[in-house]
Amino acid sequence: MIKLKNKDQIEGIRKSCLLLSELLEQLRPMVQTGVGLLDLDTFAHDFILGHGGRPAFLHYEGYPATLCLSVNETVIHGIPSRRKLAEGDIVGVDCGIDLDGFYSDAAVTWTAGKVAPETEQLLRVTRECLDKAIAAVTPGARIHDIARAVFSHATRFGYGVVRQYCGHGVGLEMHEDPQIPNYVSAGPNPRLIPGMTIAIEPMINAGRGDVRELDDDWTVVTLDGSLSAHYEHTVLVTETGHEVLTSWKV
Numbered sequence: 714m715i716k717l718k719n720k721d722q723i724e725g726i727r728k729s730c731l732l733l734s735e736l737l738e739q740l741r742p743m744v745q746t747g748v749g750l751l752d753l754d755t756f757a758h759d760f761i762l763g764h765g766g767r768p769a770f771l772h773y774e775g776y777p778a779t780l781c782l783s784v785n786e787t788v789i790h791g792i793p794s795r796r797k798l799a800e801g802d803i804v805g806v807d808c809g810i811d812l813d814g815f816y817s818d819a820a821v822t823w824t825a826g827k828v829a830p831e832t833e834q835l836l837r838v839t840r841e842c843l844d845k846a847i848a849a850v851t852p853g854a855r856i857h858d859i860a861r862a863v864f865s866h867a868t869r870f871g872y873g874v875v876r877q878y879c880g881h882g883v884g885l886e887m888h889e890d891p892q893i894p895n896y897v898s899a900g901p902n903p904r905l906i907p908g909m910t911i912a913i914e915p916m917i918n919a920g921r922g923d924v925r926e927l928d929d930d931w932t933v934v935t936l937d938g939s940l941s942a943h944y945e946h947t948v949l950v951t952e953t954g955h956e957v958l959t960s961w962k963v
Contacts, residue, residue, distance in 0.1 A: 715882060718908050722884065728813075730819070747797055749795060750793040753793065776792075784803070788805075790807075799826075801825065816887050818912040819912075824836070838866065847946065876895070882910065895916065921939070947959045
């Protein structure tokens with residue numbers, strides 16, 4: 714069931730999104746060659762608790778960390794480890810915060826040092842997919858309008874669109890209805906209504922869209938070993954269009 718939020722709930726979600734945006738702003742300069750993934754996770758954990766929130770991912774269905782840190786061919790759900798970022802790595806940073814029972818969710822893919830031009834293009838196109846998807850959010854539009862915007866732009870460049878995972882409703886829980894795929898599926902296609910809060914998150918691979926889950930039951934990687942990019946915003950459907958509630962810097 715899709716949950717429409719009232720003004721008070723929207724304000725609570727907005728505050729959670731502002732805190733998450735502040736965290737991502739603090740994390741951005743830390744992502745560089747030689748930094749350890751566990752150091753990033755520890756910082757995020759302490760930051761959220763220190764600002765009165767709760768890491769929404771930590772212990773969610775058994776997930777063991779605050780952040781999902783997905784390096785290179787890892788698409789999503791990368792578990793922070795002692796690995797240190799190397800020159801030319803890309804890392805998807807995904808985080809959610811529960812602030813007084815209101816949930817935010819956002820992701821961004823950052824680079825460690827200089828990356829190849831083809832990698833820069835993958836990241837740029839994936840951000841454009843998110844921008845085009847958000848532009849499709851307006852009252853009366855449908856979920857498939859969002860999906861079509863992502864898929865059509867990514868495939869123009871020959872990229873693979875991940876189908877096994879998708880965006881979702883968010884706000885009063887970490888994951889709510891509706892599901893928001895990045896391709897036009899045969900699934901539900903509800904209309905967008907003011908008061909909906911949704912997490913839109915293109916996951917785009919440089920190669921094929923096929924993925925597999927590792928034995929840890931969390932880490933999802935590209936089947937062909939190609940790089941993957943992931944960007945996400947929490948978005949409110951308004952009476953006149955939309956409001957992007959989260960922010961991050963590339």
